Amino acid sequence: MDENELRDAMRATITQHSEPPPMESRTALVTARRAARRRNIMACAGTAVVVLGVTLAALPGQGNPGGGTGWAPAAAPSAPSAPVEPFPTVYPSGAVPSGEPFPTAFPSGQVPSGENTKPSWPAEASGDATADSGVHYQKGVALLEKLIEVAPAGYTVPTGNSPDDIPFRYHQAAIEGDHWSYLVSVPLVKDGGTGRIIVEVHEPNNDQPADPCELAQSFWGIGGSCEKRAVRPGEEAGIVAGPSTRDGVDQWVAFQHPDDTVVFVAQGLSTGGEGVRPLKSLPFTVDQLVEFAAGDGFK
Template sequence: MNEQDLKRAFEDVVVASSPPPAMDPGRALDLARKARSKRRSSIVGAVVAVLVVGVGLGSAFALNPKGTQEYLTGAGPSSSSNAGMPDTQWGDKWPVGQSDRTATSGPQADRGTQLLNLAKASVPAGYDTPDLNYKDPTMYGGMLRAQAQISTNKGQVPEVWQYTAYVPVRKGDKVGRLMAQVSMPNPKDPADPCALAKRFQGMNDAECKIIEVAGKQVGVASPASPERGSGTWASYRAANGWTVTIMQEAEYPYGGYPALDAQPFLSPELAALAADPKFLLGS
């Protein structure tokens, strides 16, 4: 009941209760008392209703401030379903501000940069991570780069973002590559560490072994033949469903620089790096 309804109800009560019959003062007094009681009941009822709604909204706001705000303003909900991650607002096909799957600014792009910095800080002593340019003329941009992209389509639940960092690893004049790939929980990801590792870059025929790191199982894999490459990678699926793959290569593909004499990490070290909780990006 709003202010106009209260006013109208009050006027109806006044009209209905007057004028009192002149020939019966007792009945007139009785009618007046009933009208006043009815009016008070209407006003009290309206106030109680307002208080109940207010308390309900207050409780809802305390439990879910964003959802309550959307209810009051009519705003549509976001599609993010991952705790600790920023909500994604969608346009017609892509997240707002994007022209394709890749985020070039905003919180998701920031997490790609965060992953890049973590990967740079993880290289062993004796190596540096310079921002080099490709010598191959068919390539463009820098070799030190990060990417954040949406793997799922609009309306799909859960929403899955994937973050990738590419880091040149240099020792002397020789350059290799460290690549880190982190993904939000994806129902399609297998729980078995080697099955997860073999899905990386579609290398289902990769050779894989499981290495245990502080009670965590990590799949460490390499191509079955030199024709498929010479890198080594470790894949780990955390208890919350997030996945991490760290790959090392003695040569940076298309970089044009001499290859490292050896890969920077031994297999157990690479497995420990993949299982490091810092790569879960605050999930």
């Protein structure tokens, strides 16, 4: 097939098929933002916390909840990036033949405009879905402080940043469709082992499942075997006990409050990072996780 035949075939394909639907970019960005926040937790947990888990227990004054050294190790040198491969073109020479318009996916040659193709974010989010100021940002900070306060006696909550400059005490507020969500996480260090506790909160008008077990199994897409536990008359929590196969999360509870607020509380024996020495036992009981999720402290 020569270039003329190839061009004719492409034009026939375009004209004989209907225009594809506009991309749901807001949904895609929300999903990507969730994944990025969780990768950030993995990154900070799986690097310098390995060192912290070994050293903090031996340092004086580190036996009380909320303690820490404020020390952050130096960043390792970055690996050389792979060579960038050129994007293939439909013409062998890489150039469009003179006088011929380049074929497009839409008959008009224009990408459809509309609300779904260009999402707008609140002013406090500075142009993206993550708040860096304002009332929602401050709520994320407050949730983190509450999480640090519930650290059990004998566990240390380290301060400082990972080599990727991600805080060990992590918090974030983000807009997800029509509601705000909050994610907070801290490592818990004891006897040279490092685990963690995570809280994720979704404000009302969220898209989370109503069934307690479906809700629990939706957490980070991990799934798992679930059981329901009565909390109050007509209210149940979903409980999933691992160990999970990814993300360093071994046990978590999900609860939907009467006002539609959803709270996930998760804990792990390790941080999910390679080479991390795990805790000998989980920091909290299931009853405590249920209490955290169904109470007003993280709501």
